[in-house]
Amino acid sequence: MMARTNWLGEFLKHSVLLAGAIVVLLPFYLMLSYSLKSPAEIESNTGGFVGSQEIMTDRRCIKAGKPPEECDMRPIVYNYTAAFSEAPLVRYMLNGVFVTVSIFVIQVLVALPCAYALSKLKFWGRDVVFGLVIFCLLIPVHAIALPLYIMLAKVGLTNTYAALIIPWTISVFGIFLMRQFFMTVPDDLIDAARMDGMSEFAIVWRVMLPTAIPALLAFGIFSVVAHWNDYYWPRVVITGNRDLMTPPLGLRMFKSDLDGNEYGPMMAATTVIVLPLVIIFLLAQRRFIEGITMTGMK
Amino acid sequence: MGHSRVHLWFIGPAVILMAGLLIFPVFVAAALSFTDYNLGNPSFNWIGVENYDRLVTRSTYKKMFTASLTYVLLVVPISVALGLGAALLISSLRIGGELYKAVFFLPVMATLLAMAIVWEFALHPIVGVVNDILRTGCDVGWLHALLSGSWLGGDPLQSWYGHACAEDFPLWLGDKDYALGTIAFIGIWQGFGFNMVLYLAGLTSVPRELYQAAHMDGADSAWERFRLVTWPMLGPTNVFVVTISSIRSFQVFDTVEALTRGGPSKSTYVMVYAMFEKGVKQNLLGIGSAITIVFLGFVLILTLIQVYFVNRRVHYA
Numbered sequence: 025m026m027a028r029t030n031w032l033g034e035f036l037k038h039s040v041l042l043a044g045a046i047v048v049l050l051p052f053y054l055m056l057s058y059s060l061k062s063p064a065e066i067e068s069n070t071g072g073f074v075g076s077q078e079i080m081t082d083r084r085c086i087k088a089g090k091p092p093e094e095c096d097m098r099p100i101v102y103n104y105t106a107a108f109s110e111a112p113l114v115r116y117m118l119n120g121v122f123v124t125v126s127i128f129v130i131q132v133l134v135a136l137p138c139a140y141a142l143s144k145l146k147f148w149g150r151d152v153v154f155g156l157v158i159f160c161l162l163i164p165v166h167a168i169a170l171p172l173y174i175m176l177a178k179v180g181l182t183n184t185y186a187a188l189i190i191p192w193t194i195s196v197f198g199i200f201l202m203r204q205f206f207m208t209v210p211d212d213l214i215d216a217a218r219m220d221g222m223s224e225f226a227i228v229w230r231v232m233l234p235t236a237i238p239a240l241l242a243f244g245i246f247s248v249v250a251h252w253n254d255y256y257w258p259r260v261v262i263t264g265n266r267d268l269m270t271p272p273l274g275l276r277m278f279k280s281d282l283d284g285n286e287y288g289p290m291m292a293a294t295t296v297i298v299l300p301l302v303i304i305f306l307l308a309q310r311r312f313i314e315g316i317t318m319t320g321m322k
Numbered sequence: 323m324g325h326s327r328v329h330l331w332f333i334g335p336a337v338i339l340m341a342g343l344l345i346f347p348v349f350v351a352a353a354l355s356f357t358d359y360n361l362g363n364p365s366f367n368w369i370g371v372e373n374y375d376r377l378v379t380r381s382t383y384k385k386m387f388t389a390s391l392t393y394v395l396l397v398v399p400i401s402v403a404l405g406l407g408a409a410l411l412i413s414s415l416r417i418g419g420e421l422y423k424a425v426f427f428l429p430v431m432a433t434l435l436a437m438a439i440v441w442e443f444a445l446h447p448i449v450g451v452v453n454d455i456l457r458t459g460c461d462v463g464w465l466h467a468l469l470s471g472s473w474l475g476g477d478p479l480q481s482w483y484g485h486a487c488a489e490d491f492p493l494w495l496g497d498k499d500y501a502l503g504t505i506a507f508i509g510i511w512q513g514f515g516f517n518m519v520l521y522l523a524g525l526t527s528v529p530r531e532l533y534q535a536a537h538m539d540g541a542d543s544a545w546e547r548f549r550l551v552t553w554p555m556l557g558p559t560n561v562f563v564v565t566i567s568s569i570r571s572f573q574v575f576d577t578v579e580a581l582t583r584g585g586p587s588k589s590t591y592v593m594v595y596a597m598f599e600k601g602v603k604q605n606l607l608g609i610g611s612a613i614t615i616v617f618l619g620f621v622l623i624l625t626l627i628q629v630y631f632v633n634r635r636v637h638y639a
Contacts, residue, residue, distance in 0.1 A: 037411045038418065044408065045425045048511065051440040052428065054451060058443065067449045134339060137332035147329045153337060160344045162625055166573050166594050167618040170601045170610050171347035171354070177361055194339035224328040255435040255576045256594070260602050272435040276580055279439055287443060294436045305431045309424050316430065317519045 055298065058291035062099035066287045075099055082106075099288060104296075106289035111281075112266060113293055116274035117300075123188045123270055124251045128244055131195040136236070139202030140228050144214055154203070160196040166256065173260050183268060187261040192251065198243050205239040206232065245315035252301060271297040348618070355611040362605070373612035385588040386596045386613075389502060390572065393592055396506040397513065397571040402563055404510065405517025406556075410548070412518070413525050423522070426515035434512055438577045441508050445494040453491040460487035495581050498589040505590050508577050513570060517563050524559030528552060558632065565628035569621055593617050 053073075058066050061075035077098045084106075085095035097105075107113055141147070142154050172191050173182070181187045209232070217231050233240075255272040262268050269277065278293055305312045355373055359366040377383045408426055412419045429437065444451050459465045467473040470484030478484030486492070494504045532551045541550050575594040578584060584591035584599065593613060601610025 034416060037415060041408070041411055041415075041418075041422045044404075045422060048425055048429060048515070050451075051437050051444060051511075052432075054444055055437075055440045058440075069449070069451055069454050134335050138336035141329045141332035145329045145332070153333055156337070156340060160340050162622060163344050163348060164569065164573065164618070164621050166575070166597070167614050167621065168344060168347035168351070170597060170607065170614050171350035172343065173602060174350065174354075174361065174607060175347070191343055194336060194343050196340060196344070199336060224332075228332070249431060253433045253435075255433075255579075256598075259579065260598065272433050272576075275433075275436055275439065279580070291440070291443070294439060298432050298436045301431055301433070302428065305428070306424065309420075309427075312431065313423070313427055313519050316516070317523060 052302075055291050055294055058287050059103050059295045060100045061288060062102075063286070063288055065099075103288035103292040106286070107292035107296060110289060111274060111278045111293060113274070113296060115267065116269055116271045117297070119185075119267075119269060119274075120252055120271045123185065124248050126185075126189050127192045127251050128247045130189070130193045131198050131243075131247060132240065134193060135195055135198035135202055136233060137228050138199050139206055140232050142199070142203045143206035144209075144211070145224075157196050157199050157203075161200060165191075169257065169260055176261060182261050183263060183265045185268060188258060188268070188270065191257065195243075195247065198247070201239055201243055202236060205236055209235055241311065242315035245312055249301060249312075249316065351611045351614045351618075353611075354607055355615050357608050359607045359611075360605045361607065366608075369608070373609045374616075376609060377612055377616065382588060382591070383596075383613075386591045386593060389589060389591050390593045392502055393506055393509070393574060393590075394568055394571045396503065397509045397574075398564060398567045400506075401510045401514040401567055401571075402517055402560075404514040405563065406521050408514065408518040409521035409525060410552070413522060423519070426518050428515070429512045430516045435576045435580055437512070438508060438580050441511075442495065442581050445504060447491070447493045447496065450494075452494070456483075456486070456491050459483075496586060498586040501582050501586055501590050505574070505577050505582065509571060509574055513567065517567060520563050520566075521556070521559060524556050525552070528555040561628055561631040565624055568624050572617070572620060572624075593620075 057073050057075075060073070060077075061071050062078065062080050065071035065075045077100060079096050080099055080102060081092070082095045082097060082102055086092065138153075142150060142157070168191075176182050176187050176190070181190070213231065213235070214227060217227050222230070252270075253272065254270070255276070258270045258273040259276070262270075262273060266274070266277065275293060275297055279290060356368055356370060357366045358369050358372075408422070412422050415422075443449075445453075447453060459469060464473075466478070466484070466487060470476075470478035470481040470487070472478040472481075472484065479488055492500045494500050528551065532555065533547060536547055536551050541547055573594055574592050575598065578590050578592055578595045579598070582590045584595050594617070597610050597613045597617065600606045600613065
């Protein structure tokens, strides 16, 4: 084929993609921009990206009886301090980290040995168990949310960390992914470990786990992204107890609490919640895209 | 003896959890869908198919099915087409492809609920930036003429844009004629980047020689190459992308709960939201379970269609 660059075509393609990119980035731009600007600038859509950053007075601060000079601040400072003082944002973030990490660790503890047994051990009923895994892949999480909610309510576990974690402890997808990965690991490796007198438990955690790191990483990205962003399940099982809320749920409460148009603090809180994943994504883009698409069948 | 029993320790926890947390709940939902069960009430009655009867006769649930199906029919074709279009453009670029790929994938990663709240601000009828931009266009003579069609000699007031300039732009989420479309727009915005990376992966697996062969056979234009080589070779990817998108859009919840709560006048009352509202908020677990079972049925049908198409392809190959 001819290797001549079609500059007009190239230009047109970039124009189309650029127009798409502007629409895609619009809310991210607005989120950052609103989190920096004063209420007046937000409402009148003026001030460009960062606003004029003129000193403004925090009315809540005056109401609290503090001296006026302490209540004068730049909009950016106002928005971010209000975000952290009006809602327990740090608590939400810590809850988010605790819940996502716990889910991932338990998923691996359950899935890895099972995947090893399904790929490398021969036992009666192995195909039945694998069939069960495939069958469970078909069950969408939204379809079992209601009965799970009833079961948790019956044992008095709604409004606990356990309620946020327990339903996700089993990842049939994780088992499937690990099993496919272990199928490619040579049997010689395991035989050699057995010759060295390693127990089956030691083989799982000291031989198989290290070889599975690439697959675990992909699965980890999938799992952490899914559960950090999950809103549906926390919304179902956490009612009212703010100490247990995860970032998306906390943000939702923040939104319904706001009187009037406190867009600035709201957008500052949104930025704080969205940013961690976005930054990690930009740093490890290729792995993220691979991880999410590889696990896309979910 | 070695590993004669040890496998029980390995598969045991997984099997118990699968049975208890995935399979048992499906049976619970199926059983409860024939009752008037609610939490806090010690007893319940078997009421036969009454819940299902309500699903097919009450107008609320008719609106629910309409909203869910319309949403899926809006989001799936558009997000699949945009995903494919973006993938084709990006893969044919000399430079900058990686950058666009990262940008389009960003919404897939970002917390949907948070971004939905940003879109709500952007779409605010008065202070929102979307209507602000649209209004600005009204005052620019040539843009107004172009968008309202008056440059073709039409009456500007007859067109959507010209009419909106004269009256005002829609309330978007607050207008029952626009709310579902707006929610669908956010869904497309969020999901097409996911389809794009699936298509990019599909495109790399098209053998280069096929393009050379097509070239020898006289297929010179980009369109001919696409029609004769790319499209047929993307068959399996298409099936996969369409099924995934359909299942994902059937599950829409975050945007609806945060922005419209099923309204206005139930125009965005999609299935998963209805399940949540009936089952969790109103404690009507019988009807909630019935919706759950119908929802499960839809998803299983979609999956079976996918399996059918994938198997057919394998047999041909």
